[in-house]
Amino acid sequence: MISLKKYLDTARTATESDGGPEEDGILPAALAAYRSALLEMGSCGMEACPALGNKLNQGLGKLEQRLSNHVDRETVEATESCVQQQLRDWGQRTAGHYRQKTDEVKEILIVMARTAESVGARDQRCAQQIDQVTTRLRTIANLDDLTQIRASIETSAAELKTSIDRMTAEGKAAIDQLQKEVATFQTKLEEAEQVASSDSLTGLRSRLSVESQIERRIEAGAKFCAAIVDIDRFKSVNDEHGHMAGDELLRQFATELKSRCRSKDIVGRWGGDEFIVLLDGELSEAKAQTDRLTEWVCGSYTVHGASGPAKLRIDASIGLAEHLANETQKELLARADAEMYRMKAAARARR
Numbered sequence: 001m002i003s004l005k006k007y008l009d010t011a012r013t014a015t016e017s018d019g020g021p022e023e024d025g026i027l028p029a030a031l032a033a034y035r036s037a038l039l040e041m042g043s044c045g046m047e048a049c050p051a052l053g054n055k056l057n058q059g060l061g062k063l064e065q066r067l068s069n070h071v072d073r074e075t076v077e078a079t080e081s082c083v084q085q086q087l088r089d090w091g092q093r094t095a096g097h098y099r100q101k102t103d104e105v106k107e108i109l110i111v112m113a114r115t116a117e118s119v120g121a122r123d124q125r126c127a128q129q130i131d132q133v134t135t136r137l138r139t140i141a142n143l144d145d146l147t148q149i150r151a152s153i154e155t156s157a158a159e160l161k162t163s164i165d166r167m168t169a170e171g172k173a174a175i176d177q178l179q180k181e182v183a184t185f186q187t188k189l190e191e192a193e194q195v196a197s198s199d200s201l202t203g204l205r206s207r208l209s210v211e212s213q214i215e216r217r218i219e220a221g222a223k224f225c226a227a228i229v230d231i232d233r234f235k236s237v238n239d240e241h242g243h244m245a246g247d248e249l250l251r252q253f254a255t256e257l258k259s260r261c262r263s264k265d266i267v268g269r270w271g272g273d274e275f276i277v278l279l280d281g282e283l284s285e286a287k288a289q290t291d292r293l294t295e296w297v298c299g300s301y302t303v304h305g306a307s308g309p310a311k312l313r314i315d316a317s318i319g320l321a322e323h324l325a326n327e328t329q330k331e332l333l334a335r336a337d338a339e340m341y342r343m344k345a346a347a348r349a350r351r
Contacts, residue, residue, distance in 0.1 A: 031071060034067070035067050038063055041060055043057065043272060045060075045090055047207065047271075049090075049094045049097060049098075051200070052093050052097055053090075054200040055090070056090040057201075058247070061238075061247075063079050063086075066079060068239060199254075199268065199269040201250060202255075203251075204254050204267050204275070205267065206268060207268060210270070214329045214333075217278070218329060222280065223280070223281060223322075224322075225278070225286035226278055226320070226332055226336045227278075227279065227290050227318050227320045227321075227336065228275070228276055228318070228339075229277065229293070229316050229317075229318050229340075230274045230275075230344065231249075231273040232314070232344065232347065233315075234249075237249055237303070241306065241307075245310070246303075248304060250269075253316075254275065256296065257297050260292070261277060265279055265280075265289075266278035277293070294316065297314075298316055300314075301314050317340050317344040317347060318340060318343060319335075319337060319338065319339030320339060321335040
């Protein structure tokens with residue numbers, strides 16, 4: 001990304017000399033692009049590492065808000081420095097996070113290797129003991145004295161039972177220990193999977209999780225529809241009430257959306273102020289459901305901005321598309337997205 005501070009210096013010089021960039025609107029466009037890039041970096045950070053991305057997303061959101069309120073050289077310099085520091089901190093924390101996950105996987109492999117080694121050693125030990133008993137039994141066949149035969153058989157049977165009992169006990173102990181270790185790591189892996197499959201801000205499914213669900217349905221040849229839900233004029237909420245209020249609205253909207261969907265529907269956050277719902281079945285059934293969703297999730301919401309509680313009237317545009325035969329995920333979502341923008345344009349025309 002270019003240094004916005006250097007661009008401001010260039011733009012100021014050019015403006016003073018010939019009125020170029022500022023009069024042509026290049027500087028406002030550059031600022032808008034810079035702000036948009038900050039928000040996108042925050043969103044990408046959440047996708048790359050859901051466990052740590054929320055802090056980066058909130059931090060960059062505050063910096064973007066600062067640029068929307070006031071812009072001068074000092075503000076830009078401070079913003080650029082903060083962006084660099086936040087990205088460095090996030091990168092270091094993320095690297096450490098994934099190193100920890102790698103170490104946990106290594107521990108699982110080491111535990112399994114040690115268990116396999118102990119089981120192998122135990123089996124070898126027991127095999128030697130049983131081989132000794134077998135040798136003694138062969139010797140018995142050559143004895144003529146009945147008393148000796150009986151005594152040898154009793155001794156061999158006792159030793160054989162001892163070997164089998166020891167083998168059973170050692171095997172059970174090894175299996176119990178392995179089950180205990182596996183249960184511990186399974187819990188960790190389930191927690192990590194839950195974090196990876198959930199959106200850290202709203203608690204809905206993450207984009208990656210929804211994409212995997214779409215692929216499963218396509219591979220299975222199932223009938224389903226995808227609905228992209230976009231909050232109308234969400235940017236104005238951030239501009240007027242701040243990003244913390246915007247995040248609060250997203251959480252509230254996500255809760256309403258999830259509660260109004262059926263248990264079999266897959267509900268996720270697609271990114272920014274966009275959500276996605278996967279509805280199994282025909283288009284007509286899905287259309288009836290999304291029509292009800294529009295009525296239920298739109299309406300009055302209360303958020304807490306910088307100046308206190310604020311009541312907002314929230315509307316949403318929903319683009320619905322049914323998966324067609326031989327259609328890819330990308331093609332399906334492109335149609336749903338285009339339908340959503342068509343609905344949004346129609347809503348603007350009515351106002």
